[in-house]
Amino acid sequence: MKNIQSLTGKWQFQQAGTKEWLPATVPGGVHTDLMASGRIPDPFVADNEKRVQWVAESDWAYNTSFTCTDELLSEEKVFLVCDGLDTLATVVLNGHELGRTDNMFRQYQWDVKSLLNAKGANDLTISFASPVKYTAEKQAIRPMPGVSQAIIGGPHLRKAPCQFGWDWGPQLPPIGIWKDIRLEGYSAARFSEVHLRQEHVDGQVTVEALVSVQSWDEAPRSATMRVVAPDGKVFETSVEIAQGGETSLQVQIKEAQLWWPNGYGAQPLYQVEISLIDKDIKQLDKRNYQIGLRTIELRQQKDQWGKSFEFVVNNVAIMSKGSNWIPADSFPTRISDEYLEGLIRSAVETHQNMLRVWGGGFYEEERFYDLCDRYGILVWQEFIFSCSIYPLDTQEFLDNVKVEVVENVRRLRHRASLALWCGNNEMEWGWVDWNLEGPWNCKG
DSSP states (O other), X not given: OOEEEEOOEEEEEEETTOOOOEEEEESOOHHHHHHHTTSSOOTTSTTHHHHTHHHHTSOEEEEEEEOOOHHHHTSSEEEEEESOEESEEEEEETTEEEEEEEBTTSOEEEEOGGGSOSSXXXXXXXXXXXXXXXXXXHHHHSOOOOOTTSOTTGGGSBSOGGGGOOSSSOOOOOOEEOSOEEEEEESSEEEEEEEEEEEEETTEEEEEEEXXXXXXXXXXEEEEEEEEOTTSOEXXXXXXXXXXXXXXXXXXXXTOOBOOOTTSSOOOOEEEEEEEEETTSOEEEEEEEEEOBOOEEXXXXXXXXXXXXXEEETTEEEOOOEEEEOOSOSSGGGOOHHHHHHHHHHHHHTTOOEEEEOTTSOOOOHHHHHHHHXXXXXXXXXXXXXXXXXXXXXXXXXXXHHHHHHHHHHHHTTOTTEEEEEOOBSHHHHXXXXXXXXXXXXXX
C-alpha cells in the first residue's frame, strides 16, 4: 500500500550570504517566518511594505533533517513530492541536486530511494532565488508589458501575477514551500491518472473511472471502485487491469441524489475510492474523491440581442450571482481553514452561487473546492494569465505552461463546483484597447 511520510512542520531558513539560521514553518514563506522571528514588521502597517522590499530581492534557503521510517524504506520506490514550491527553487537531497523548479502552480516529484540513508539522518535543502531579480533580468532583455502598479517583469515567471503588486494589492512576492511536501513509497505499481466522469439518463447516473497505471513489473492486478452515497449506500465494482495499464470501471446509481447550486436545492456529496490491487489482494495505491452528481451546460443560443450566456444545471437555467475571488491573503499559507470557510459561508449567506477564481491569482487549494462543493458555489475557473503580454513564442515557456494546465485540469475536473474554464483575465481587452507597443501589437 502507498506509504506516506510527511516532511511538513519545523524547518530552518537562511538568507543567502549570511550564516544565521532561523526557525521556519512549512508550509510557509520567508515573509511570515521573518515576522514570526520578529525580524521584519507587519508589511500591512503604515509604509512597512516599502521597508520589506529587500526580502523578495534576496535569495533564501530552507533546510530540514529527517529519518525515514522502516515501512517507507521497505517500498520499492520512494518519491519526494512537492505540491508547491514558490518559485525558483533548487532541491538538494543528501548533497545530490534533484532538480530545479520555475512554476509555483506545478507539482514536482523525484525518485529518491537510492539517495536516502537507511540509517541516520537525511539532509534536504531547498534554495530559492529571488523572483524580483529574475524577472528584472528577463525584462531587461525582453520587455513584457504588464500591470503598471506591479514590479516589472512578472509575465516572465509562472508565479501569481498579483503578488508582484496590483491596483488593489501590495508588492510582496512570497518565497518558500507554499504547499505540502512529503515522501511517497510504492511497490510494484501506482496510479498515474484517474479520470472520473458521469452520464445521466432518466434519473440514473453512471459513474465511470478511467484509470491509468504505472507498473514496475508485469504481474497481474486489478482496480476497484467504491462509491458511497450520502445515505451510506455502497456501489462497488472491480475489473482486471487491461494490457497497457489502462482500464475503465463503472457503477450505476439509481435514484441518484442530485447536486444543486446554492438556492436551487441541496448539495449531496458522494465519496469515491479507487484502489489498485495485486494478485494477493494487497492494496498498492488508493485515490479518494468527493463528487456531486449533476449535469452542467453553458448555453449560448442566438437571441434578439445576439447570443445568450447562461449556465444550466440539471436542465434548470441558473441565475448566476456571485463575486470575483482574489487570493484571500498576500501570504496564502497563513489562511486558516476557519477563515476560508467563513468567506465561503458569507457568500452563501448573501445568496451567491458562483465565485470567479480570478486569473491574476492562483489555482486554489483543495480545501477551497471542497468548501464550494459543500456549500453549492459554482466556480468560474480562470487560467493564471492576466493583463499582460506573455512570451508565448518561447517553446520553453509554452512547455512549462502545458504541464501546469494538464496538472490542474486533472486535479479539478471531477469537482461538482467546477462550472467553466476561462482562458485569462482582460487579455483580449488589453490587446485591443491598451495601445501596447511592440512586435506583439495586433494593430501594428
